[in-house]
Amino acid sequence: MKNRAETSGIEQKSAPPAGGQGFVRLEGVSKRFGDVVALHEATLDVRRGEILTLLGPSGGGKTTLLNLVAGFLLPDSGAIHIAGQPVTEVPPYRREIGVLFQNYALFPHMSVAANVAYGLRMRRLPRPEIARKVAETLALVRLVGLENRTPRQLSGGQQQRVALARALAISPKVLLLDEPFSALDKNLRGSMQLELKEIQRKLGVTTIFVTHDQSEALSLSDRIVVLSEGRIRQVGTPGEIYRRPTERFVASFVGDVNVLRARLEEVDGEAAQIAIGAAKLAVPAGTLRGCAPGAPVELFIRPEQLRLAETGDETACEGVVSAHSYQGGHVDLHLASEAAVSGRILMRWPGTEAIARWPVGTRIAVACAGTEAVAFPASPS
Amino acid sequence: MPRRPFLRAFVSPAALCAIAFVAAMAAVLQFSVRAYIPGSLDPGGFTLVNFAALLKPLYGRVFLDTVWICFITAVCTLVIGYPVAYALVRAKGAFLKSAMLIVVVTPLFLGEVVRTYSWIVVLGNNGFVNTVLLKLGMIERPLQLMFTSFGVVLALVHVTLPVMVIMLAAALSHIDPDYERAAESLGAGPIRAFLSVTLPLSTPGIVAGVTTAFAWTFSAFATPQLIGGGQVNMVSNLVYQLGFASFNFPFAASLSVVGLVLAFGMIALLRAGLRPLEAVGPQ
Numbered sequence: 001m002k003n004r005a006e007t008s009g010i011e012q013k014s015a016p017p018a019g020g021q022g023f024v025r026l027e028g029v030s031k032r033f034g035d036v037v038a039l040h041e042a043t044l045d046v047r048r049g050e051i052l053t054l055l056g057p058s059g060g061g062k063t064t065l066l067n068l069v070a071g072f073l074l075p076d077s078g079a080i081h082i083a084g085q086p087v088t089e090v091p092p093y094r095r096e097i098g099v100l101f102q103n104y105a106l107f108p109h110m111s112v113a114a115n116v117a118y119g120l121r122m123r124r125l126p127r128p129e130i131a132r133k134v135a136e137t138l139a140l141v142r143l144v145g146l147e148n149r150t151p152r153q154l155s156g157g158q159q160q161r162v163a164l165a166r167a168l169a170i171s172p173k174v175l176l177l178d179e180p181f182s183a184l185d186k187n188l189r190g191s192m193q194l195e196l197k198e199i200q201r202k203l204g205v206t207t208i209f210v211t212h213d214q215s216e217a218l219s220l221s222d223r224i225v226v227l228s229e230g231r232i233r234q235v236g237t238p239g240e241i242y243r244r245p246t247e248r249f250v251a252s253f254v255g256d257v258n259v260l261r262a263r264l265e266e267v268d269g270e271a272a273q274i275a276i277g278a279a280k281l282a283v284p285a286g287t288l289r290g291c292a293p294g295a296p297v298e299l300f301i302r303p304e305q306l307r308l309a310e311t312g313d314e315t316a317c318e319g320v321v322s323a324h325s326y327q328g329g330h331v332d333l334h335l336a337s338e339a340a341v342s343g344r345i346l347m348r349w350p351g352t353e354a355i356a357r358w359p360v361g362t363r364i365a366v367a368c369a370g371t372e373a374v375a376f377p378a379s380p381s
Numbered sequence: 382m383p384r385r386p387f388l389r390a391f392v393s394p395a396a397l398c399a400i401a402f403v404a405a406m407a408a409v410l411q412f413s414v415r416a417y418i419p420g421s422l423d424p425g426g427f428t429l430v431n432f433a434a435l436l437k438p439l440y441g442r443v444f445l446d447t448v449w450i451c452f453i454t455a456v457c458t459l460v461i462g463y464p465v466a467y468a469l470v471r472a473k474g475a476f477l478k479s480a481m482l483i484v485v486v487t488p489l490f491l492g493e494v495v496r497t498y499s500w501i502v503v504l505g506n507n508g509f510v511n512t513v514l515l516k517l518g519m520i521e522r523p524l525q526l527m528f529t530s531f532g533v534v535l536a537l538v539h540v541t542l543p544v545m546v547i548m549l550a551a552a553l554s555h556i557d558p559d560y561e562r563a564a565e566s567l568g569a570g571p572i573r574a575f576l577s578v579t580l581p582l583s584t585p586g587i588v589a590g591v592t593t594a595f596a597w598t599f600s601a602f603a604t605p606q607l608i609g610g611g612q613v614n615m616v617s618n619l620v621y622q623l624g625f626a627s628f629n630f631p632f633a634a635s636l637s638v639v640g641l642v643l644a645f646g647m648i649a650l651l652r653a654g655l656r657p658l659e660a661v662g663p664q
Contacts, residue, residue: 070562070566071565072562072565091565091570092562092565092566093565093566093567093568093569093570093571093574094568095566096568097566098566098567099562099563099566101559101562101563103557103559105557105559105560105562105563106563107560107563107564107578107582108582109581109582118564118567118569118577119567119568122564122567122568122569122573123568166563166567167566167567170567170568176566
């Protein structure tokens, strides 16, 4: 293993995002707590330099997966590799990982500088080098001048920067972030997310990020792993996850979605023809295996993929406006419709004109604006 | 006090207790400056002769022994109690936790006399320890465990341990386990993580525990009386002898007063000595 003391500075790890494959590698990793399966046969490659987000509802297994990579938990079966080394049995203090905890876990009895220096002291680096790296890392997170404060004297955002600096100072092979933004207020969260992404790009450190916030996952990640009930549901870029979910759970967990009753017309290779009302739509056939033509299916379509049917349009369905909700940049139009499985359809309208044009009670026809949608076999109900 | 209608009602029992304590202390203080009339339970006129008599080396020795025994007991209790408290706090599972807590607290449930007698059964010449060692052939003659400061300290540690463990556990339970995980993720092995993070963060508990253990032991009576058997004397034993064997109440009172002052002085000294440690812990 490379001696950390010889590496120079914290910028030496710059690697192009999505360089080699499987910088962190999980092979069939399972973990149970008593009777509860926290993680089932997880196989995953984290590419060098990427931000990979573990997204899912609480209890989905994302924190378990993170703790397994960190070494805080040992898997019941399976193997974990970091940078080509098997680390399944390696304790956390020899894994060279940086962890940003949800509550930051800054040492309250140490100054900011001592917190950041902690990992370097544990590596027994010479004093001048520790001082240099601490200064460098604090500059990176823009905390110069606060070296001698204690964590208690800092704001939430500053505490998070210290925690990030402490994790980065040791030039970790992998940076693990456990819901780091959940304690911050909304405005600060946004700017910290941007800053984190910038720093991550600058250092090129492979990052695994846990969140249950789907918009955070979409905006921050190179790739997203969606987990639920201890299983990996889908791995893909934010665009793939949002636009081409391969599982019903993924489609409904990430982003707003309308579920409309439709019918399978025919399957032609990789594409399937879906009929909804008078409209026809091509969707990926992969999610409809085992469905015969004519079978009822459920069409998952995003609000922005729907629009008002104009003359000449093929109407997909009809609905009655039941509520408007003004969102600043756009208006959410809620329709009551029998075509939707939940009885409700959500449409987006830029500006505010929608409120005046279609008052509550107006019956409107809906058409599909794009072809971006997925379909799943109708759930037995 | 219109906004705190129950304040008076709730404070009055405490006030009554305080008045009773102050009255008792005043009586002791008053006795300590009265002359002893041999053969009479009533004290004579005001005098400082009792305090002058305390300057004899015999009494100085008892004070020194008391402080020493308290100190050793506090240190031993800390060393034994810390791992127990740590295990208690970090143990997973409610059953294991309660089981440990019950075992730890049991010494407090036994009366002082019962507990001390059971130590006599263990430490005596025909007691458990000596019998076992003799049967195993590890010793030829019984070890002298009774009537030694070792025996006294052992029994005192036993009764002080619950207090120490509870105070340390209270302090340790406020330390987020994520601190240790953070330390480990940064390259600290379990021992270094403990020494650099958990131990310093628990110093308020250590200071409180040691101070309380010290005060707790300083007032010990039955344990040194029965296990020390006159060979190991602490301040309270001397007070008892003077008061109830010699019926020299004024002298016993002056000894009590000096003992009390000494106890306060030692605790103040202890706190001052531990203050640098406390500055390390969280505010």
